[in-house]
Amino acid sequence: MRKLLILSTIFALSACGGSNDDGSSKSTYSSCKITSSQALFAADRDNDLKQCWNAGGNGYESQGDAMQWCEKQVNAYIANQYLVGHTVSYAVESTNCK
Template sequence: MKKIIVLTLLIILQGCGGSNSDGSSKSTYSSCKITKSEAILATDREKDLRQCWNAPGQGYESQGDALQWCERQVNNYISSNYIVGHSVTYAVESTYCPK
């Protein structure tokens, strides 16, 4: 009977926290990506939408911290790649960037 209870608890705990299929933690924000671009040129919009950054370490537990980090990544990208910036929308996710 003890084995069944322990096994049940392990299954429950894995479902609550655990990892995503890519190995990232379900309980942290692991990446930042541009989800929408208002660039004038289609090639620039396509380039923007391919941008994704993995969070340092194990990611951020706080969504606010993750969004601040993400905003810095996006602002650095825009200022490094464009003379005149444009609007983009970005999001943080619990999974890593696609390879």
């Protein structure tokens, strides 16, 4: 069973809404990214840190919903990429992946 250390980054979201430079809404969580990796090999750690997923649509208004979606993305990635899992941290953001 993979252990995931949930690192939740809270961004100050504008109360009146608005858009980020990338077109995503400042008032929603639009992406999920791996922020740290405990993979054994450096190449695997580097690859993990390149992973980012956009929520699509309008994103998630609730941080809890965004974190649940993010956890599913990360779990699927780890399961498909590695035979033996490892610990990673991830966060949701109000901007899209770059």
